[in-house]
Amino acid sequence: MPENNVQNVIIAGMSKTVSNYDYSMSELEALVAANNMYAALRIDQGLEKPNPATYFGKGKVVEIKEMGEANDLNIMVINADLTPSQVRNLETETGLQIIDRTGLILEIFGNRARSKEAKLQVKIAQLQYQLPRLRTSMANRLDQQAGAAAGGGGGYTNRGSGETQIELNRRTIQDRISHAKHELKELNKDDEVRRAQRDKAGLPNVALVGYTNAGKSTTMNGLVRLFGKGEDKQVFEKDMLFATLDTSIRQLTFPDNKQLLLSDTVGFVSNLPHNLINAFRSTLSEAARADLLIQVIDYSDPHYKEMMATTETTLKAIGVTDIPMIYAYNKADRTEANYPNVQDDQLIYAAKDEASLQLLTKIIKKKVFKDFVTTTLLIPFSDGDVVAYLNDHANILKTDYLADGTQLKVELNAVDAQRYAHYEVTPA
Structure with a gap:
């Protein structure tokens, strides 16, 4: 039941024009809830194709008007993208405020945007939606x-x-779009500078992707608690769709001194509006630049396969292809599955379970650190700063103090291996 401050609405759809209709309507209901609304009434119609004037047939439009009046409802959310004329005609004939699917998602994003970048991205998409x-x-x-x-x-x-x-x-509106795009371009320049600095550090980049509310932020927070630099680095998490729109990046440092960057991207939903995909392309580019993707999946949801398909479709839409992926089936604690359990690149786990996170970490490290090299370096005592750096940033397997310096058997990433190649001991 809705809380007192939640708006009661009608949700409606056309069953023969949408594949997997019941799932799609369940998703719409969840989106409505994410927008502080409650689906008090559901109306379905089975036409083969929508009415070009009112989307629904004439008889159904009359029924909608009567149902709205009988139940004192003022808003109807429709599980489709409507033409401007369809919205106007429906509002005129039913007396209801009409919100189509894209309009609903834009409202949610508008309410959730927090950073300046996210606000600008949403603003551009909203203005482009308003224009026609x-x-x-x-x-x-x-x-x-x-x-x-x-x-x-x-x-x-x-x-x-x-x-x-x-x-x-x-x-x-066109001038406002141009102005917002200019502001976003300036912000993106700053992002490119920060990204270049991260790239220069040579740290692997791992990105969490997946359907909204699958548990990406919970997974990230668990890994940050284990391998991050403090509780203040936690990202926002909540059990609702699109809890956050901003990409968060955190550095993880493991006990063997291996390091990586972990990013948590905005969640996906089926038929994500093209305007939003385009507006958030810069944010989603963290996934496109990743060395490894972790697709977080809500294993407890009976529609998880459809959610996986949504993720794959959206990744292709933003140009993310040919990047290695781990399939992480989360929320196993809400199912009867044994966890944590891994087979090849698939993990069944629970994001709040430490054993699960440790196993996920093991899989991640196996993937992103596979090109690390093991070498032996002889470092003169005069270069003690190099030894200090390696002790802090590399996996020291063995240390020997010789007459002419410190000899380290060490595991290095490609950047450091090249940087310190002149210390390498040539095998006898």
Whole structure:
């Protein structure tokens, strides 16, 4: 049952136009809940194809109007992307506020964005969504926004008497999109500098990907607790869709001094709006640059296979291909499966179980550190800073103190192996 401050709504869909319809409607219900709404009523129709004017058939539109009035409901969320005219016609004929699937997801993202980058990404997607849906009734609000942005100078009202109000509004939105894209481009420059610094360090990059609410942030927090640098590095986690939209990156240091960067990316959902995929492409690029992907899957959900398919589709849409992947089946503690259990690149685990996290760590290390080399270095006593560095950043297998220096049998990454190659002891 909904809480007092939750908005009751109707959810509706067309059963013959969507594959796996019941799953899709369950997902819509979860998205509605993520937007602080409660699906108080569900309406289904089995038409072969939508009505071009009202999406639903005429009889169903009358039924929706009557059901809304009888149950005192004012909003209907539809499990499809509607044309602007379909939204207008449905609102006119039912007296309900109509929100389509993309509009719903944009509302959720708008409410969840916290960082400046995420806010700009969502703003761009929202404005692109609004552009073809302009109405004369939006005129005053957009003019006020434009005027405020221009310092109260009247906005765009003096651009030319030949332009209609809709054209003025369209120009306003296009200018706002351009401005937001420029701001985002400047932020992305800073991100590129930070990314270049990380690349220079030569640390492997591992990215958590997957359907929203599968347990990526919980998994990340568990690994950070074990191998991070403090509790203040925890990322936000909550049992709801799209709990966070920002990519978080943390450095992990293991007992053998091997290090990597772990990133937690925004979660996916089926039919994620193209505008959002494009807007969040820079954020999702952490996955595209990864040396290893960990696809976190909610193993307790009966639709987990569909969620995996959603993840694969979205990764392809953002150009992520040919990157090694571990399939991590999470929330096994909510199932009857034995865990932790691993077979090849598949792990059944529970993100809050330390034994599970240790096994996941073992798999990760086997994948990303496979190119490490074991070598013997003889370092003069005068270069004690090198010995100190290696003790802090490399896996020291053996230490011998000889007359002409410190001899280390050490496991190194490729960058350090090349950097200290001149100390290498040539086998006899």
